[in-house]
Amino acid sequence: MHVLQAAYGSSSSQWSEFYRQEVIYGDKPPGPYFATGEDIRKLEPYLEQGMFFLMTLPLGGEGGVLKFGTAAKGTRVLAIVPKGAGPLGQWGETRLANVLENAGLKPAKPFMTTDGPRYVDRLVNGIAHEAKAGVDVGLTSSIQRQILKDVELIETGVIEGAHWHFFQGADAELLQELTKRGIGYTVHP
């Protein structure tokens, strides 16, 4: 028997894996998994059979008291913890740690640097991907500032790295500057 704790997450593929394991083995899952709202609906028949509890505990819990109930459709996230586990300790940490790693997104808001905000085109597995569609993009002062902002974010660990993409060419000077600063790039044909 397991408790599903409303928390966070979005990986339907991981959920599918859990789903199969539960159905086939009826055994405890080897770790935390996550589900989207759609996947939660797949779980409903099993809820009726009493195989699971869905816990709608808000983030942070309430003094370690577990609340049980069914998740409403559209509930964002589930993480699985053993029945009876408190909100903190190893399982609590597991829940917290599940916010690590992410497939990728286009951040709507900037990273702040000492030289102002840096808007990232795409952030995937910690790498900030910068897309440049101009013709033979050169090393202008504006571009130089962008590079230095990326360097600051990399050096401070706020991003794992940066990779620039040029779709209509780039000046050799700019490419040399990126190389010098440890930023990867691709000049797409």
Add this chain to the structure above:
Amino acid sequence: MDFEFFAQLSRDEAESFLKDFLTAESEAMEGMLKHARAEGLRLTLGVNSIRPLFEWIIKKVQSSPIKPDATLPRWLTTSESYERGLFAFDEASKIFVLRGAYFWGASFVKEYPQLSWKVGDDETALQNMPVVEGFCKNVEMPPMLIAENLLRRIHGRNAPVEIVDTAVEAWIAKI
């Protein structure tokens, strides 16, 4: 880091996440330091211990390959930077990352009284994340993000562990 998760939190939920993070990790810290001591590494909370701790953690973390995300554009997924990042820490390793993150932030807060934990600024990509404030130009330090990124670079991209020193020094320079 799951930025979307944090973006969807209400301010109360974000405060609750921060509280949980600080409570859980401060409680777990002694156990981790004891574990390290048993393996010959004596650490006390402080910025000088961050690099040795990360060196110790990097020997513990394990990862497994992940498949490329088919929903991403091809121009992005064909880059070397993307391909080399196709791995994920296992669950036990994520706990180490989390503890490294707490140690990172708590070390700065302990040594520099002007720094403190808070929830990340709503107007930035760090919104609702646990961050440390008090740096110049209102730049916020996100220890969870930093620990994850540095450990990923060392583990998966063969970066030298000295990048931890570089990051620590860069943050000290912002105080």
